[in-house]
Amino acid sequence: MQNLNFIINSPLEQFEVTSLIGLNAPIFGYLNTSLTNLGLYSLLLLFLVVGLHFMGNNETKIIPNKWSISLESSFASLSSMVREQIGVTNEIFLPFIYSLFFFVLIGNLISNVPYSFAITSSAIVCLGLSVTIFIGVTLLALSIHKIKFFSFFIPSGTPLALVPLLVLIELVSYGARAGSLGIRLFANIVAGHTLLKILSTFLYKLFSGNLVVAVLTLIPFGIFIGLVGLELAVSFIQSFVLTLLVCSYLRDAIKLH
Amino acid sequence: MAGRIALNSLKVAARPRLFAAPHVRSLATSSNPPPPAERASEIINKLPSSPNLITKTGTAVLGTGLVATAISQELYVLNEESLILAGSLILFTYIAKVIREPYKEWAETQIGRIRDILASARAEHTQTVKDRIDSVNQMKDVVSLTEGLFALSKETAQLESEVFVQKQKVALASEVKSVLDSWVRYEQQLKESEQADLTKTIIEKVLASLKDEKTQRDILLSSIAEVEQLVKSKAI
Numbered sequence: 001m002q003n004l005n006f007i008i009n010s011p012l013e014q015f016e017v018t019s020l021i022g023l024n025a026p027i028f029g030y031l032n033t034s035l036t037n038l039g040l041y042s043l044l045l046l047f048l049v050v051g052l053h054f055m056g057n058n059e060t061k062i063i064p065n066k067w068s069i070s071l072e073s074s075f076a077s078l079s080s081m082v083r084e085q086i087g088v089t090n091e092i093f094l095p096f097i098y099s100l101f102f103f104v105l106i107g108n109l110i111s112n113v114p115y116s117f118a119i120t121s122s123a124i125v126c127l128g129l130s131v132t133i134f135i136g137v138t139l140l141a142l143s144i145h146k147i148k149f150f151s152f153f154i155p156s157g158t159p160l161a162l163v164p165l166l167v168l169i170e171l172v173s174y175g176a177r178a179g180s181l182g183i184r185l186f187a188n189i190v191a192g193h194t195l196l197k198i199l200s201t202f203l204y205k206l207f208s209g210n211l212v213v214a215v216l217t218l219i220p221f222g223i224f225i226g227l228v229g230l231e232l233a234v235s236f237i238q239s240f241v242l243t244l245l246v247c248s249y250l251r252d253a254i255k256l257h
Numbered sequence: 258m259a260g261r262i263a264l265n266s267l268k269v270a271a272r273p274r275l276f277a278a279p280h281v282r283s284l285a286t287s288s289n290p291p292p293p294a295e296r297a298s299e300i301i302n303k304l305p306s307s308p309n310l311i312t313k314t315g316t317a318v319l320g321t322g323l324v325a326t327a328i329s330q331e332l333y334v335l336n337e338e339s340l341i342l343a344g345s346l347i348l349f350t351y352i353a354k355v356i357r358e359p360y361k362e363w364a365e366t367q368i369g370r371i372r373d374i375l376a377s378a379r380a381e382h383t384q385t386v387k388d389r390i391d392s393v394n395q396m397k398d399v400v401s402l403t404e405g406l407f408a409l410s411k412e413t414a415q416l417e418s419e420v421f422v423q424k425q426k427v428a429l430a431s432e433v434k435s436v437l438d439s440w441v442r443y444e445q446q447l448k449e450s451e452q453a454d455l456t457k458t459i460i461e462k463v464l465a466s467l468k469d470e471k472t473q474r475d476i477l478l479s480s481i482a483e484v485e486q487l488v489k490s491k492a493i
Contacts, residue, residue: 063372066364073367114342200337200344207340225344232348 011197015121015190038125041117045110049102074101078243085247086254093250100133101243104185108235111189112228120238121189123182130182133246141253152256181245188238192231199224 022034058068078101082094104120111118119125141149153170154163203224206217291299304313327333466472 062375064368066361066368069364069367070360112345114338114345196341197337200340203340204337221340221344224340225348228341228344228348229352232352 011194011201014193014197015118017122037117038119038122041110041119045103045107045119048110049106052102052106081244082247085244086251090250090254093247097243097247100246101239104242105235105239108189108239109232111193112232112235118189118193120185121193123186126182126186127179128182130180130185131178133181133249134178137246137249137253140250141256144254145256149256152252177249181242181249185238185242188234192234196224196227196231199227 017036017038019034019036020040023031025031053071056068056071058065064072075098078098079091079094082091082097086093107119110116111120141152145151153167153174155166155170158166199220203217203221206220207214209217301313304316324333328335467476
């Protein structure tokens, strides 16, 4: 019974995508649509990001209030990052980078709320995002540099004999960007949440024991709170890292080395 | 058996700490010593209440009762997620408490900086507009002044043209005068020359006639006749 209970409360259970409301109808062949927890939290994320910016708009007043100054500061930081990484002449990518940052950040922060679902722990969301960005960046590079884009795979000063090998290595390295960008985010969030779930399960078992053990468990519970804080920090760091790497890929696509 | 041994060892391990806890607490709170009674009253004061309807005791009793009911009726199930909830609440509360004041200070500094920049820009703009108004104000008479200057220049041009005409007239008159003067001088010279010629001719004729005897005789006769007449008239 205990084992069964443990299996049911698997730490990976929290990442399962389940259907909340579904519609199965024998029309158009066989129609099957459903609102999943992933879809629901995606909608929540959308409303939160839009709502946050709507509230932070401060009724378009020039002088910001205590809330809107944080948004303005975030915008200034992201703007300086784009200008430093991609270049002053390519500020056209700022809206994309800004949206991406807030999508990932708010998605990560929502996942830190207890009883919620982590969108960024979904492999399909993260990989979909990273592969889409990879394809977009590659198309951008091809449209700018045409056939010269392929010189990106040959580092300058390479001996002719090593060119086939290096091209292969560079190609694999370039292609790995499509996966690494998403996997980094997905793996960090999944690892963090799984760790918290496992630790909370252990702590719950300990707190459920007698009074002395429960009192003593307050010490690991303190460490657990620290880990929750670490997870909060990971949310910020991962969104920043993802944005920074996308900036870096864009710079490579535009400047080609 | 193993569990019992572990439990006993934990109890033993916990005992000194439990006794030591007040001492540790006294050390930890020695720098910031709020009395326990005050701390308790702070917590009680934080409970929501209204003077007439809800008392603090009522809030506490109601809250505890609701939580107990929710748990006992399995409306809320205590599980490992509750621990995450508790940990998150503690952490978020702590972060909010730690960050609130520095964030408030930072935000106010930034807002103050922006407000100062806007205020100084507004002041500079106002000053610039005022300067512009002053500079334009100095030139408020420029239209009438220009009109006066134009009228004056027009009058000057007219006068200059009149002066020119007069100068031309004077020049013409002086030219005419000089021509006429020269003509007059010429006529005078011619007349003088003619008179000189005439005088000379007459003198020559007179002299020639004087040399004529008949004329001399006539003159003599007429002179005698005049003398005789004088004598007769005076009756000398």
